[in-house]
Amino acid sequence: MQVYADNAATTKISEHALKAMMPCFETVYGNPSSLHTVGQEAKEVLEDARARVAKCLGCEAREIIFTSGGSEADNQAILSAAYYGARKGKKHIISTAFEHHAVLHTLNKLEKEGFEVTLLDVKDGHNVTAQQVQKAIREDTCLVTCMYANNEIGSILPIAEIGAVCKAAGVPFHTDAVQAAGHLHIDVKAQNIDMLSLSGHKFHGPRGVGALYVRRGIPLVNVIEGGAQERGKRAGTENLPAIVGMAAALEDACANLEENNRKVTAMRDKLIAGLSKIPHSALNGDIVNRLPGNVSFCFEGIEGEALLLLLDMKGICASSGSACTSGSLDPSHVLLAIGRVHDVAHGSLRLSVCHYNTDEEIDHILTSVPEVVQTLRNMSPVWRDLQNGDREYIL
Numbered sequence: 545m546q547v548y549a550d551n552a553a554t555t556k557i558s559e560h561a562l563k564a565m566m567p568c569f570e571t572v573y574g575n576p577s578s579l580h581t582v583g584q585e586a587k588e589v590l591e592d593a594r595a596r597v598a599k600c601l602g603c604e605a606r607e608i609i610f611t612s613g614g615s616e617a618d619n620q621a622i623l624s625a626a627y628y629g630a631r632k633g634k635k636h637i638i639s640t641a642f643e644h645h646a647v648l649h650t651l652n653k654l655e656k657e658g659f660e661v662t663l664l665d666v667k668d669g670h671n672v673t674a675q676q677v678q679k680a681i682r683e684d685t686c687l688v689t690c691m692y693a694n695n696e697i698g699s700i701l702p703i704a705e706i707g708a709v710c711k712a713a714g715v716p717f718h719t720d721a722v723q724a725a726g727h728l729h730i731d732v733k734a735q736n737i738d739m740l741s742l743s744g745h746k747f748h749g750p751r752g753v754g755a756l757y758v759r760r761g762i763p764l765v766n767v768i769e770g771g772a773q774e775r776g777k778r779a780g781t782e783n784l785p786a787i788v789g790m791a792a793a794l795e796d797a798c799a800n801l802e803e804n805n806r807k808v809t810a811m812r813d814k815l816i817a818g819l820s821k822i823p824h825s826a827l828n829g830d831i832v833n834r835l836p837g838n839v840s841f842c843f844e845g846i847e848g849e850a851l852l853l854l855l856d857m858k859g860i861c862a863s864s865g866s867a868c869t870s871g872s873l874d875p876s877h878v879l880l881a882i883g884r885v886h887d888v889a890h891g892s893l894r895l896s897v898c899h900y901n902t903d904e905e906i907d908h909i910l911t912s913v914p915e916v917v918q919t920l921r922n923m924s925p926v927w928r929d930l931q932n933g934d935r936e937y938i939l
């Protein structure tokens with residue numbers, strides 16, 4: 545049995561999204577910037593996709609910029625707010641310690657350029673509160689950027705409350721909603737979001753495409769310079785097939801959100817209940833405000849990488865930490881940020897399920913993970929020390 549439980553890393557494209565893309569290769573292949581009929585047909589399809597994406601977020605079509613993905617959208621949102629802030633002498637940015645690297649590395653770059661960054665602590669409940677944001681806001685704060693939901697541990701942040709705090713203080717608010725779009729309800733106006741990033745391949749659309757919502761009146765700087773596409777804010781010939789596929793996938797995800805979430809949440813809760821029975825284990829992330837498909841655990845005395853390899857041999861595709869850091873020996877910055885010590889953070893497992901998963905697959909995971917954890921513990925010198933009392937259990 546092959547079980548794909550790594551949907552936070554990427555998702556299988558839906559048949560509908562794939563079918564929606566095909567005409568853009570076969571008949572609507574024009575360049576939307578061309579003035580002839582074939583180009584103008586492509587332009588119409590592009591603007592139709594923009595209006596449909598906007599509708600899913602509760603904004604206007606002209607507030608949507610298509611990008612190459614979530615990373616580019618994050619970079620552009622953050623750099624824009626920073627550079628416009630600097631013009632007014634405001635060089636302080638607030639974010640959280642468990643953001644995606646697309647955000648954290650952009651902030652690192654800005655720090656080198658003289659910006660000051662406050663990363664909010666996420667140890668308490670594996671989440672942040674609007675009060676933390678409120679307390680951190682200063683006269684010279686030019687941006688608050690907090691993710692909508694965490695990609696590793698599934699914590700959902702109180703985005704509407706943070707948005708309200710930012711609005712009251714007159715500080716622009718960006719959210720990396722890459723894990724939320726298509727999975728959680730979004731209404732950028734009601735939630736007071738000024739900028740929002742999303743990515744097609746996290747909700748069964750194609751990869752290499754994303755969108756940045758920018759509220760009217762919020763200025764943008766270009767990350768990609770060139771032609772006047774996307775109202776001059778993002779150069780490059782539009783990736784029309786991917787944009788159309790993303791629009792179709794987002795519409796489907798939003799239309800079926802409640803039904804999918806009911807199914808996925810039930811699978812998640814069954815996994816959490818089953819895996820919690822493994823001794824010396826701990827659930828990572830907010831227990832209540834949690835992405836429907838996210839299951840994240842630390843198991844003491846084992847290595848996450850070894851766990852993944854043995855699970856793969858049983859047909860289970862999962863992740864340990866984020867896909868972006870696998871291959872590096874450092875434990876996940878997210879697990880360290882929520883207060884897991886190095887040894888424990890190394891023994892992590894993330895299962896991210898979606899509506900394509902079946903009950904049989906969940907049962908297969910529930911029998912396989914405890915077996916594999918036991919196999920690894922039996923081989924582990926650390927586990928032997930723990931069992932002998934030569935070392936203290938942390939979990």
Ligand SMILES: *Cc1c(COP(=O)(O)O)cnc(C)c1O
Nearest residue numbers: 613614615644646695722723743
């Ligand atoms: C996947 C992901 C990104 C990056 O999106 P890409 O489209 O792969 O560039 C950014 N933020 C979060 C939270 C993600 O999960």
